[in-house]
Amino acid sequence: MVVEESKATWVPVVAVKFVAVVDKVEDLMTVVHATAVVEWVKDCNQGGGRCRGRFGGVCASGSCYNYREASFFVDAENPEQDSDCPLPKEIRAAGNTYGNHFRVTTYGESHGRGVGCVIDGCPPRIPLSESDVQVDLDRRRPGQSKITTPRKETDTCKIFSGVFEGLTTGTPIHVFVPSTDQRGRDYSELSSGYRPSHADATYDMKYGIRSVQGGGRSSARETIGRVASGAVAKKILKDFAGTEILAYVSQVHKVVLPEDLIDNETVTLDQIESNIVRCPDPEYAEKMIAAIDAVRVRGDSVGVVTCIVRNCPRGIGSPVFDKLEAELAKAAMSLPATKGFQFGSGFAGTFLTGSEHNDEFYIDEHGRTRTRTNRSGGIQGGISNGEIINMRIAFKPTSTIAKEQNTVTRDKKETTLRVGGRHDPCVVPRAVPVVEAMVGLVLVVQLMAQYAQCNLFPVNSDLQEPLLPVLQPEEVPF
Incomplete structure (x- = not known):
């Protein structure tokens, strides 16, 4: 099912970041709308709380946590439709964060x-x-x-x-x-x-x-x-x-x-x-x-x-x-x-x-x-x-x-x-x-x-140099 734009509206909910259940992620079409960090969704791993409707199946798996405040594009005539209904997914980053490890x-x-x-x-x-x-x-x-x-x-x-x-x-x-x-x-x-x-x-x-x-x-x-x-x-x-x-x-x-x-x-x-x-x-x-x-x-x-x-x-x-x-x-x-x-x-x-x-x-x-x-x-x-x-x-x-x-x-x-x-x-x-x-x-x-x-694991010492500790200039010049 593809939501027609004329029958859709913006409904503010909390976004979720999915870790493992890829087949469930593909059921969602999300559009990240804002950048403020929000609190954890209550009872998320129970499929209840504030995570309802099309998000219930994903939350029941216990594989999600809310990540940012967001808006999801949903069908206004059927906002509580079953979460297994396949929908195309689109994610747009908010653009205020850089990096992954740091x-x-x-x-x-x-x-x-x-x-x-x-x-x-x-x-x-x-x-x-x-x-x-x-x-x-x-x-x-x-x-x-x-x-x-x-x-x-x-x-x-x-x-x-x-x-x-x-x-x-x-x-x-x-x-x-x-x-x-x-x-x-x-x-x-x-x-x-x-x-x-x-x-x-x-x-x-x-x-x-x-x-x-x-x-x-x-x-x-x-x-x-x-x-x-x-x-x-x-x-x-x-x-x-x-x-x-x-x-x-x-x-x-x-x-x-x-x-x-x-x-x-x-x-x-x-x-x-x-x-x-x-x-x-x-x-x-x-x-x-x-x-x-x-x-x-x-x-x-x-x-x-x-x-x-x-x-x-x-x-x-x-x-x-x-x-x-x-x-x-x-x-x-x-x-x-x-x-x-x-x-x-x-x-x-x-x-x-x-x-x-x-x-x-x-x-x-x-x-x-x-x-x-x-x-x-x-x-x-x-x-x-x-x-x-x-x-x-x-x-x-x-x-x-x-x-x-x-x-x-x-x-x-x-x-x-x-x-x-x-x-x-x-x-x-x-x-x-x-x-x-x-x-x-x-x-x-x-x-x-x-x-x-x-x-992190043993390196090839013939070709690789250690990243840590610091290489001292008197030992190996830079």
């Missing part, structure tokens, strides 16, 4: 009471304090300089759960950052008019409602949860695998930092943080600041961030659909304002022949397999090879600008719009710690997956 859900809106994240799957007994997270939040914080938004937020984090006496407990870690400098009145005109190239129109198209102030969920303030969880991920990678993640600004408008000016083997965080634009070369940093100033005084805006990973364990990543570079690209492209991603040689590699592009192997003085060049960007076949991973992420100019622009209203009338509020004239300096965070989340998930699949 699972992060972010929440909050631009001008709400606060933003944050919940980290589920963090290993226990990891040393962690609020100051470990605060370091990266301070790098992302608004109001740092004349080239960032003047909005003043301290962005001070609080860890509400998952840490006891300075160590993670293995239970969900909740990090909360309150908002203290909201000015919703700056966005009164946006209740009807759409900002060009912003998410205002598409959020209305998807949800039929949106948070007007500051872009709501589509605001870059959402990235606070990413940075907080990324700080935890980066700490695990650094402390237990010796992996270091660094990002820096390599382009602002038409000012492009030549790749050969920066040695990715030796560039340091201090070099990157030595100027307000976060470019490790002082001369080009001044050029970038001048470029931002030039457009800032005209009321317009401009906006590549390069990210490198040193000492990445060899062998992490997966073939085919879950290649490491594909996971990194997905993570990077999920960031606000991103429009491009290049890995290794990127598009420039298309101008080379195979003999010019190939990274030839050799054995170094310590007996390790290395490559003489790194056009592959540290990943081959979707799996890390131990060389420096390098990528570039392109950010479009800020959508919210002070210039008057043509647009339309929610009731489909053409008009003009000049947006007030406080906005970044260039997003890339503050995007640096956000890019690092997303790369960290990808790598910690991949590291845990590699350990579970390939390193």
